[in-house]
């Protein structure tokens with residue numbers, strides 16, 4: 178459903194991706210792993226139109242991906258950045274309403290009610306300001322907002338970063354539920370156990386390219402790849 182073919186991208190003069198190719202398939206979870214600075218976040222930002230694609234192409238659902246972030250979201254990709262980017266001065270309800278109004282509708286698969294079923298903790302915090310939420314609640318809000326965009330593909334950048342183990346476990350169970358419901362996802366993650374227990378497929382990024390790809394079971398059994406490219 179999403180295909181990156183030999184993409185090159187970076188920040189101004191600084192090139193970070195050197196011919197990176199990968200495929201994310203419908204109904205499956207792809208984990209993108211790699212050491213700090215390998216180019217994982219840069220890959221996601223390039224997919225989302227936040228960094229210019231210098232060379233190569235990106236195909237989503239059989240068509241070249243749009244150039245502008247809003248059009249990419251409209252086409253069906255929801256992106257939860259590392260920074261979560263919720264609106265701190267708005268309440269939980271207002272944060273969710275913004276996405277529901279823009280991307281919802283009578284036919285929408287994800288409604289406010291359904292999202293709050295998945296994240297009951299948010300239902301208890303609807304009138305709290307974004308800034309009053311814990312890190313885990315902010316992450317839940319960011320994912321809930323992504324779901325209300327009714328995406329075909331949900332992209333998450335380091336969802337467990339900075340979260341306590343008990344919240345990581347809760348998040349894991351929630352994402353597993355979404356996966357079992359058939360949601361396609363791409364997850365960039367430093368937490369190897371978290372990522373490989375959720376993922377079907379795995380790519381490892383090193384120095385701006387994909388250096389290994391296979392299934393989650395294969396990488397769990399491959400200590401050499403773990404040691405060489407992930408430092409696990």
Ligand SMILES: Nc1ncnc2c1ncn2[C@@H]1O[C@H](COP(=O)(O)OP(=O)(O)OP(=O)(O)O)[C@@H](O)[C@H]1O
Pocket residue numbers: 188191193211212213214215216217218219220
């Ligand atoms: N805004 C920026 N301007 C210039 N260089 C950047 C910028 N952001 C990241 N880089 C550089 O791009 C390279 C890849 O960064 P990227 O964030 O994609 O890595 P990553 O694999 O996601 O790792 P991390 O887990 O640290 O986020 C790094 O060398 C980083 O220093």
